[in-house]
Amino acid sequence: MKGVLVDSNIILDVFLNDSKWADWSESKLEEYSYHASLYINSMVYSEISIAFKLIEDLETAINKAGLQMLEIPKEALFLAGKAFLIYKSRKGAKRTPLPDFFIGAQAAVLNLDLLTRDVSRYQSYFPTVKLIAP
Numbered sequence: 001m002k003g004v005l006v007d008s009n010i011i012l013d014v015f016l017n018d019s020k021w022a023d024w025s026e027s028k029l030e031e032y033s034y035h036a037s038l039y040i041n042s043m044v045y046s047e048i049s050i051a052f053k054l055i056e057d058l059e060t061a062i063n064k065a066g067l068q069m070l071e072i073p074k075e076a077l078f079l080a081g082k083a084f085l086i087y088k089s090r091k092g093a094k095r096t097p098l099p100d101f102f103i104g105a106q107a108a109v110l111n112l113d114l115l116t117r118d119v120s121r122y123q124s125y126f127p128t129v130k131l132i133a134p
Contacts, residue, residue: 003037004132005107006067007116008047008099011040015051015061021117024134028115029065032132036113039070041106043099072106079105083125104129 006029012018013025032038040048040062052058062069083105084097100118104126107114114122115132122131 002035003039003110003112004032005039005041005070005103005110005112005114006044007103007114007118008040008044009117010115011044011048011065011067012051013117014065015048021134025117028132032113032115033066038065038067038115039112040067041070041072041103043072043102045069047099070106070110072102073109076102076105076109079109086125101125 009021010025010029013021014029016022018025029038045058045062048062049055049058052061080097080101083101084092087094087098087101098121100121104114104122106112107122107129108126113130113132116122117133119131119133122129
């Protein structure tokens with residue numbers, strides 16, 4: 001599968017017109033849309049929903065941005081759980097898996113590049129994922 005999984009921080013940069021990151025994020029979305037499919041998953045969908053009052057507005061924005069919804073496969077869900085165990089063994093404070101674990105695991109299992117500004121967690125728990133980051 002040739003594609004790029006897009007993290008919520010990139011999309012929110014654009015949707016909320018972040019003064020520092022909107023231009024960079026928008027340029028990367030445009031650049032990669034020319035040669036790859038751009039994907040989001042249910043975790044990203046939930047995280048970007050904060051920028052909208054109505055689901056219809058969110059759906060319109062997603063479609064306009066050319067983002068496709070991609071279901072998280074069971075193998076990625078399993079890998080996210082394993083990443084969470086590593087996190088807990090490193091004295092992580094959260095009691096449930098973090099959204100980044102589902103996003104990174106999906107990119108790893110489906111061999112997708114990941115467009116994000118949150119590099120450290122993905123590098124730490126999913127070192128095989130190619131990150132597109134500033």
